[in-house]
Amino acid sequence: MQDFLDAFFDPEIAQAAWPILWLGFQKTVLLALTTVPLGLLAGLVLALLSTRPERWVRWPLVGFIDVFRAIPPLVLLILVYAGLPFAGLEFGAWGSVAIAFMLNTGAYYAEILRAGIESVPRGQAEAGRALGLRPWQVWVFIVLPQAVRNVLPDLIGNTVEVVKLTSIASVVALPELLFQARQAQSATYNATPIMVAAVAYFVLLWPFVRLLSRLENRQLASRR
Structure with a gap:
């Protein structure tokens, strides 16, 4: 048992490695704060365009979304x-991660938001137009909040996955948390x-996981 603790939970090594792990943690948070908004913005634009009635607009975007959902993010x-x-x-490294994540996560956010938009009854938008609201006002104040x-x-849930996905940035030597941890592991020969x-x-992620569980339980309760 002591050998296991020494190999995986050595307090002296943890204390010695903490400075570079803290730098990696900060880089991970900054990376998440960059990639999540980019993915949401790209997803919102794709979702709005993919719900348009014109087939020549909708079909290429649907294909675009399917392609980038199918390609593994690491590839x-x-x-x-x-x-x-x-x-x-x-x-x-930073720009490549931002672009790759925007394409991949944007496709997933787009599909989620598209489903949300289509779940809003069309009568809501028609009622807004009947009240004299402009099209962009209908979207901003009626459709999107409900969606x-x-x-x-x-x-x-997708945002939590995006934050966890930032760990693959270590592949391109971006010094985020996992990269720094692997560097420290190589230097200490300890896990x-x-x-x-x-x-x-x-x-970092536990508060979001708890929030997700509460929202899911609330939705289940509302359906009963």
């Missing part, structure tokens, strides 16, 4: 980081830094 990140430079487009409320648990990183992810 997409490597393509952006290592493939685009051959086309003369080089964004660096977001209807799919809020899915949005939060304690990885366990500390796991605890840090838990502390």
Whole structure:
């Protein structure tokens, strides 16, 4: 038992590795604060366009969403980081992660928001227009608030997955939490830094997981 504790929960190694793990944690939070809004914005634009009645607008966007939902995010990140430079487009590690995540998570957010928009009865928009509201006012004040409320648990759940997905940024040597933990592990030949990183992810995401559970339970209660 003591060998297990020394290999995975050594307090001295945890204390020594904490400074670089803290830097990685800050980078992870900053990365999440960048990629989540970008994905939401891209998803909202795609959702609005994919619900338009014109087929020549809707079908290409549906195909675009399906493609980027099907491509594994790690493969997409490597393509952006290592493939685009051959086309003369080089964004660096941070830019590549932001672009790859925007394409991948934007596709998932788009599908969630599209479902939310389609769940709002058309009579709501028609009533808004009958009251003299402009089209953008109908969307901003009537359709989108109801759409977001209807799919809020899915949005939060996807956001939690996006934050966890930031760990793959270590593949392109972006010094986020997992990258720093692996560096510390290599230096100490001990898995304690990885366990500390796991605890840090838990502390970061647990409030959102609890919020998601409350929203899901509330939705189940409202359906009874």
